Amino acid sequence: MSEQAQCTIPGIAIVPAIKRRGRVAALGLAEGEAIKAERLSVLELTHEGIPGDRHAGFLRPADVRVPWFKRGEAIQNERQISIVSMEELAVIAANLGIERVEPEWLGANLTVEGLPDFSFIPRGTRLFFPSGAVLAVTDQNAPCRIAGAEVERNLPGSDGLALRFAAAAKRLRGVVAYVDRPGIIAAGEEFSVRVPEQWVWRG
Amino acid sequence: MSEQAQCTIPGIAIVPAIKRRGRVAALGLAEGEAIKAERLSVLELTHEGIPGDRHAGFLRPADVRVPWFKRGEAIQNERQISIVSMEELAVIAANLGIERVEPEWLGANLTVEGLPDFSFIPRGTRLFFPSGAVLAVTDQNAPCRIAGAEVERNLPGSDGLALRFAAAAKRLRGVVAYVDRPGIIAAGEEFSVRVPEQWVWRG
Numbered sequence: 001m002s003e004q005a006q007c008t009i010p011g012i013a014i015v016p017a018i019k020r021r022g023r024v025a026a027l028g029l030a031e032g033e034a035i036k037a038e039r040l041s042v043l044e045l046t047h048e049g050i051p052g053d054r055h056a057g058f059l060r061p062a063d064v065r066v067p068w069f070k071r072g073e074a075i076q077n078e079r080q081i082s083i084v085s086m087e088e089l090a091v092i093a094a095n096l097g098i099e100r101v102e103p104e105w106l107g108a109n110l111t112v113e114g115l116p117d118f119s120f121i122p123r124g125t126r127l128f129f130p131s132g133a134v135l136a137v138t139d140q141n142a143p144c145r146i147a148g149a150e151v152e153r154n155l156p157g158s159d160g161l162a163l164r165f166a167a168a169a170k171r172l173r174g175v176v177a178y179v180d181r182p183g184i185i186a187a188g189e190e191f192s193v194r195v196p197e198q199w200v201w202r203g
Numbered sequence: 204m205s206e207q208a209q210c211t212i213p214g215i216a217i218v219p220a221i222k223r224r225g226r227v228a229a230l231g232l233a234e235g236e237a238i239k240a241e242r243l244s245v246l247e248l249t250h251e252g253i254p255g256d257r258h259a260g261f262l263r264p265a266d267v268r269v270p271w272f273k274r275g276e277a278i279q280n281e282r283q284i285s286i287v288s289m290e291e292l293a294v295i296a297a298n299l300g301i302e303r304v305e306p307e308w309l310g311a312n313l314t315v316e317g318l319p320d321f322s323f324i325p326r327g328t329r330l331f332f333p334s335g336a337v338l339a340v341t342d343q344n345a346p347c348r349i350a351g352a353e354v355e356r357n358l359p360g361s362d363g364l365a366l367r368f369a370a371a372a373k374r375l376r377g378v379v380a381y382v383d384r385p386g387i388i389a390a391g392e393e394f395s396v397r398v399p400e401q402w403v404w405r406g
Contacts, residue, residue: 121406203221
């Protein structure tokens with residue numbers, strides 16, 4: 001029994017939960033089939049995401065990001081909301097040698113500032129907004145050719161940029177999230193962040 | 204620009220994705236308001252979880268585990284399915300000085316074996332079953348007094364065990380998950396496990 005009891009504390013280092021604050025720099029809605037988002041000053045969230053946004057819904061069709069599913073079949077939607085950071089957009093622009101990357105070119109719903117290495121903010125992190133709205137982070141986002149093409153379309157004379165975009169934006173493309181509690185998010189407001197306990201499992 | 208470009212590789216160690224295999228040891232359904240689960244040989248999953256199980260639904264009422272919400276308000280349901288491991292149930296039993304803890308006493312829907320330190324399997328891990336069913340892990344589960352009371356109820360003469368349960372089962376209580384793709388799970392079958400990239404963010 002003593003041998004088994006040892007197993008109650010596996011050799012896994014647990015990093016305690018962390019609290020931080022961030023600020024809403026911009027908000028966007030990608031209507032219908034549009035990639036490019038329209039900039040807004042307020043975003044209204046329901047449990048299914050942003051009404052009218054192309055990523056709204058409890059379910060979504062599987063895409064190339066989840067190659068273990070058949071393309072198009074209905075899976076749980078953990079990509080209702082796409083979030084990027086001002087700081088990382090600046091790094092993507094620098095990597096591409098261009099002046100700026102606007103969040104709406106990437107179809108981002110929420111652009112934050114004040115959170116370093118934002119794309120690495122862990123799964124399960126909650127963002128709490130003054131209205132009571134809560135977002136739950138599900139995964140790091142991956143850059144894709146489609147967003148790169150949109151960046152190119154917005155920059156006359158930037159031919160070929162789409163092909164360089166994925167490499168320039170790798171691990172800088174922010175995160176995706178779902179709406180844990182509905183509410184509104186307003187441009188300029190601050191929000192609090194709760195990062196859950198973290199550890200690495202090696203199995 | 205060179206200074207910014209450095210930021211593209213933050214000082215975060217990324218552990219690559221891991222593949223493992225496990226086996227289904229037991230299946231259970233907690234009907235209506237019951238805590239105790241009924242043992243089954245096959246579990247049918249929809250996108251809302253297990254039809255008839257008390258944890259089914261796209262949404263769930265907030266409880267004591269999420270103290271930042273008002274008790275009872277509707278939040279996204281990331282606890283459709285509760286999963287424990289045979290190995291950890293044995294450790295809980297040893298910690299309590301009892302012969303065994305049956306998974307149905309804890310209302311577990313799925314009991315697995317073959318995955319060490321199962322309660323630490325990371326958020327975002329996917330379990331792939333032969334039918335095509337896929338579960339996505341959302342969080343480590345936390346022991347509660349209610350489950351402890353159920354264990355006590357099933358063991359005549361174990362008075363007071365409920366109070367010791369939370370400590371004995373801490374970080375051994377398995378994980379919770381949602382149904383990513385519907386399908387069936389059968390007792391005895393093997394499944395594959397995809398643990399996503401892991402890292403620790405210190406912000």
